[in-house]
Amino acid sequence: MRKLIVAFFLLFSAFTPAIASAIDTFEFDNVKQEQTFHDLTKVLRCPKCQNQNISDSNAELAKDLRNKTYELVKEGKTEDEVVDYMVARFGNFVRYDPPMTPATIFLWLGPLLFIIFGFLVLYKQAKNKSKKEDQLDSEETNRLQKILKQGDK
Structure with missing residues (x-):
């Protein structure tokens, strides 16, 4: 029984770094930037996952989009400017609420x-x-x- 407990503990401790590395930490200059970032990650869709926003997705592309969103927000870009930047690169599909156009x-x-x-x-x-x-x-x-x-x- 003791060997089983030790084996379980070793197995659990082996996965702890993997779980800890999945959490993104971003530091902001003020609360407004942080709120803008969180709002944007909720309204931008992951192009790979297709049914998740970039804040919920674990895909590498979503991680890259979160990082780029963070960079743009830190530069002082507004929500509209960040969304326009993402739409220019990924099309209207990257928005959860795409505008009505002939394509949509x-x-x-x-x-x-x-x-x-x-x-x-x-x-x-x-x-x-x-x-x-x-x-x-x-x-x-x-x-x-x-x-x-x-x-x-």
Whole structure:
């Protein structure tokens, strides 16, 4: 049992430096710079991960973008200037809230068009089904007439 505890301790201590190196530490001149940095890392998307912002991503590219964002904020750049810098290099995809342009119009209108198309398909299917239920073929019509004549007697 003692060997197991020692082995566990050694294994845990081997991973401690790896865990500690994953934390980024940035020093800022004032609170406003720090807040700007945190706001920017929340609104910029990691181009590699595609569904994470650069503050949450562990990808090397996200780390590089965080470092570049830090540099730009330390230089005194505004949020808009930093976002413009990133968009110039990575396109509008780097923003979580891309502006409506001809290139992104499908991103904005695509879901709405998909929903409308789905409702049209459902409507047509329901309409066709009701028509089929209302129409009897000639064999069924003759059989119905015979049943009705037998019921009148």
